[in-house]
Amino acid sequence: MRYQHIPAVILDWAGTTVDFGSLAPVSALQRIFEANGVPITTAEAREHMGVLKRDQIRSICAGRRVRDEWSGHHGQPPSEPDVERLFTEFLPRQAEILAEFSSPIPGVRETVEAWKAAGLRIGSTTGYTRALLDAVIPVAARDGYSPDASVTPDEVGGGRPKPFMCYRNAILLGAYPLWRCVKIGDTPSDIAEGVNAGMWTIGITRTGNEVGLSRNEWEALPPDEQAARERVAARRLAEAGARFTAASLADCSDILDDIERRLAAGEEP
Ligand SMILES: [Mg+2]
Numbered sequence: 001m002r003y004q005h006i007p008a009v010i011l012d013w014a015g016t017t018v019d020f021g022s023l024a025p026v027s028a029l030q031r032i033f034e035a036n037g038v039p040i041t042t043a044e045a046r047e048h049m050g051v052l053k054r055d056q057i058r059s060i061c062a063g064r065r066v067r068d069e070w071s072g073h074h075g076q077p078p079s080e081p082d083v084e085r086l087f088t089e090f091l092p093r094q095a096e097i098l099a100e101f102s103s104p105i106p107g108v109r110e111t112v113e114a115w116k117a118a119g120l121r122i123g124s125t126t127g128y129t130r131a132l133l134d135a136v137i138p139v140a141a142r143d144g145y146s147p148d149a150s151v152t153p154d155e156v157g158g159g160r161p162k163p164f165m166c167y168r169n170a171i172l173l174g175a176y177p178l179w180r181c182v183k184i185g186d187t188p189s190d191i192a193e194g195v196n197a198g199m200w201t202i203g204i205t206r207t208g209n210e211v212g213l214s215r216n217e218w219e220a221l222p223p224d225e226q227a228a229r230e231r232v233a234a235r236r237l238a239e240a241g242a243r244f245t246a247a248s249l250a251d252c253s254d255i256l257d258d259i260e261r262r263l264a265a266g267e268e269p
Helices: 023-035 042-047 053-062 064-074 080-101 108-117 130-142 164-173 188-196 215-220 223-239 253-264
Strands: 008-012 121-125 182-185 200-204 244-246
Touching: 008 164, 023 042, 023 053, 023 080, 042 053, 053 064, 053 080, 080 130, 108 121, 108 253, 121 164, 164 188, 182 188, 188 200, 188 223, 200 223, 223 244, 244 253
Parallel strands: 008 121, 008 182, 182 200, 200 244
Antiparallel strands: none
16 A cells, blocks of 8 residues: 555554564663662563653652562662662663664564555654664664654653654654554553554554563463463553554554555544
């Protein structure tokens, strides 16, 4: 299909286009909390994924178990200076392990090439800062994935669920109106961002944070377990407002065709 009505799609990075299972941020978050005497679970590291990492660290610290354990270990609950220090420690840790987790997810390269050839512009948003994303971009590009634009929370005065990264992408891409554009991402905060920007939204299940498994772990699961995990992820994303869900980015082309037809028929998100 040649897209006449959708000018652009805006894609998330980890768990959507690169880093199957969104493993890099989880690993880095767990390492800094452990280094501060309060190890966190994978579920705690994943719960608030997708927002700017400083905000995510603050939310983890506000969780009851972490707060109690932190108080037990440090003599008082985590404070804003603690959040700031953890974020400062997080940045180099994340940068170290990022390159290792920045390969495109299977199908992304071919899918994005086809979308570009069909007339779509490709924007991107993330919970990473610019310094972190700049470690990801060349690795993904080397393996064949390059969006036309990328925007980070520190460039626009805040990350998800604020819609400002989408606004900036629209400007960089010359794409409007946003209600004709599509946001695709793997976390509830991705969906909130798209909804707040007035866009169509697609939530990604299998390769993303809500399923939260590496490709090998995923492939080792029996089919009924895979289906159950995808259903849970789809429900969480739908509850966040996702208009559609798909297993991976490569499964979104039919949905884009559907949105194109809906726009042609006068429908809005
Ligand atoms: Mg993500």
